[in-house]
Amino acid sequence: MLDRMDRKILDILQRDCTLPVAEIGKQVGLSTTPCWRRIQKLEGAGVIQRRVALLDPKKVNVGVTVFVSITTSHHTQEWLERFHAAVADLPEVVEFYRMSGQVDYLLRVVVPDIERYDNFYKKLIAKIELSDVSSAFAMEQMKYTSALPLDYAAEIKTE
Numbered sequence: 001m002l003d004r005m006d007r008k009i010l011d012i013l014q015r016d017c018t019l020p021v022a023e024i025g026k027q028v029g030l031s032t033t034p035c036w037r038r039i040q041k042l043e044g045a046g047v048i049q050r051r052v053a054l055l056d057p058k059k060v061n062v063g064v065t066v067f068v069s070i071t072t073s074h075h076t077q078e079w080l081e082r083f084h085a086a087v088a089d090l091p092e093v094v095e096f097y098r099m100s101g102q103v104d105y106l107l108r109v110v111v112p113d114i115e116r117y118d119n120f121y122k123k124l125i126a127k128i129e130l131s132d133v134s135s136a137f138a139m140e141q142m143k144y145t146s147a148l149p150l151d152y153a154a155e156i157k158t159e
Helices: 004-015 021-028 034-046 079-089 113-126 151-155
Strands: 064-071 093-097 107-110 133-138
Touching: 004 079, 021 034, 034 064, 034 093, 064 113, 079 093, 079 113, 107 113, 113 133
Parallel strands: none
Antiparallel strands: 064 107, 064 133, 093 107
16 A cells, blocks of 8 residues: 555655655655655555656747647557557657547647647658547646646555
8 A cells, every 4th residue: 555654755756856865754754764765665666657857848949739639440459559659759749648439549749839730740640541630739738737646546555
C-alpha cells in the first residue's frame, strides 16, 4: 500500500523534484536515510517513472496547442503498429491516445503557429492513410498540471 507518508513524499516530488532528500524528509517528518529509502522504493516499484523539467511552451516557441481527432477505417494490429510508428516519429505530438467512442485516436500537438501545424498535418497524412482528421486549436489554457491526484493512491498496493 502507498501509505500516508509515501503520498506526502509523492506530493512534494510532483511539485518540485529538485528538493534535496533532507528537505523532503524534514517536510514529511523523516530523517534523510528513511526518506531516501522510501523514494528508492517508489522508483523501484515504478510509481516514480522519471524526474523531468517542465518547460514554458511559449518560451520554447511552441505556444499553439492543437487537439487532433482522428478516425480511421483501418482496425488491424499491423495498421495500428504503422500508425504508432508514424506518430512516434513526430516530435510535435506530445500526447497520443487510442479512444473509445466516435474518435479513434486523439493527439495533442504543440507548434509555433498555424503554418507549422499545416506542415505537421501534411507530414502526418503523407505517412499513413486516415479516414478523417479534425483539428481544434486551444484558445486559452484554463488549467494545466502534471501532478496526479494522490487520494486514490491509498487504495492500491505496490510491489
